[in-house]
Amino acid sequence: MLSAADNVRLTQTGPGTPMGRTFRKYWMPALLSRELPNPDCPPVRLKLLGEDFVAFRDTLGKVGIVEPRCPHRGANLFFGRNEACGLRCIYHGWKFDRHGNCVDIPNATPEVAARLMPRASIEALTVEECGDIVWAHFGDSPPPLPDFEYLSVPPEQRFVSKKLQQCNWAQAVEGGLDTAHFSYLHAGIYKGEKASLLDAGKRPTAKGENEPPNQARLRWLIEDGAPRFTVLDHDAGLLLCAARTADFEQTYWRMTQYLLPNHSLTPGNFPEDTSLMNTWVPYDDESCWIFCYAWHPDREISDLARERYLKGNGLFAEVDDKFIPVRRRENDYLVDRDMQQSVNYTGIGNISEQDQAVADSQGVIADRTQELLVQTDLGITRFRATILNACEAVECGNQPKGASNPAAYRVRSGDYVSQPTESLADVVTERFGDRCGQNIVYP
Ligand code: FES
Ligand SMILES: [Fe+2]
Secondary structure, rough: OOOOHHHHHOOHHHHHHHHHHHHOOOOEOOOOOHOOOOOOOEEEEEOOOEEEEEEEEOOOOOOEEOOOOOOOOOHHHOOEEOOOEEEEEOOOOOOOOOOOOOEEEOOOOOHHHHHHHHHHHHOOEEEEEEOOOEEEEOOOOOOOOOHHHHOOOHHHHEEEEEEOOOOHHHHHHHHHHOOOHHHOOEEEEEEEEEEOOHHHHOOOOOOOOOOOOOHHHHHHHHHHHOEEEEEEOOOOOOEEEEEOHHHHHOOOEEEEEOOOEEEEEEEOOOOOOOOEEEEEEEEEOOOOEEEEEOOOOOOOHHHHHHHHHHOOEOOOOOOOOOOOEEOOOOHHHHHOOOEEEEEEEOOOOOHHHHHHHHHOOOOOOOOOOOOOOOHHHHHHHHHHHHHHHHHHHHHHOOOOOOOOHHHHHOOOEEEEEEOOOOOHHHHHHHOOOOOOOOOOOOO
């Protein structure tokens, strides 16, 4: 539970707000590289943390993200002509490069133009393109990008996309960190009872020696709906460890990374599996873009997997050509009440859309003053405390945690099955080679 004041502080990221100032200390994914496919291609409208921008790829292939208002008389540069390393306003031809410098004022004498030009520059974000993503920073000389593993692998070994979430960023992040919900929200149904996701609408597969390991894990998720959480602090965020009862007195651990300010590496993977990560980027305070990444440190993402992700699978939603989910607030996520009785717990297809629906259903901005929290919400309360502390650091004139420490983002998340005698410290060290899943040496 939060006070009303802290809820406002947590959720508002516009210019001048405490959380807005905090977010502006970190690199943000701004758009997918493929949204600007070629040099001099059409510019793209962009909203980031409540501020409007226009993004364009110039003749040299470099991306600029600039304020959309032309300083002459305010025409919108989204309609600008992308030509010869700059965006030219269509009204009277003033031209701006990707750094926001005004480079041509054709409707004035050369003397007047030369005098006006220095005053006519527009705001431009610092931009880096990496990992098929265009990253933006509001500072002039930011530190290097966070050292995420998916940025370190060759393009064949990763897949990235994005989807719109129609609620405030913070409750959407909380959905990613609240891994207890898998036992309900993502459950299947068989004969009116909760069943493993794989058994949705079908007769559950028999337990026992021939049960494939991935089926057993999904069964444990359903059998134990009250995982015990332990949260470990590290210098880019938190490692959230959820313990469920498995077979033969073993424990099934699902370990999630929260990385400041708005990233999470999902649990649900063993070392042989594909890794998954999300970044929740506020569009404004009432919606956010969720950037989704899948990668494997040493093998390619197959064409089949890419095709599945494009159609909506796991944390990738089925989206239209503007990355708007097909199942969304306006159509009640195409909930199917018959399916809810006989196939899955929600009646909503696909994990991503189930997460999306339930986060939106908490309200456009969730009211955290009226909650009744339990032990499985420990990760949520620690997330709030961590980001509000970062906010306080910024208020005091300091750098927030992680913002100038790219190496702290060399982390992994994942699953593990431990024996009854193993401590959490041993589990984490055994799984990741580090006490918090950091300091990962990339192949
Ligand atoms: S308003 Fe842009 S050039 Fe006049
Ligand atoms: Fe989920």
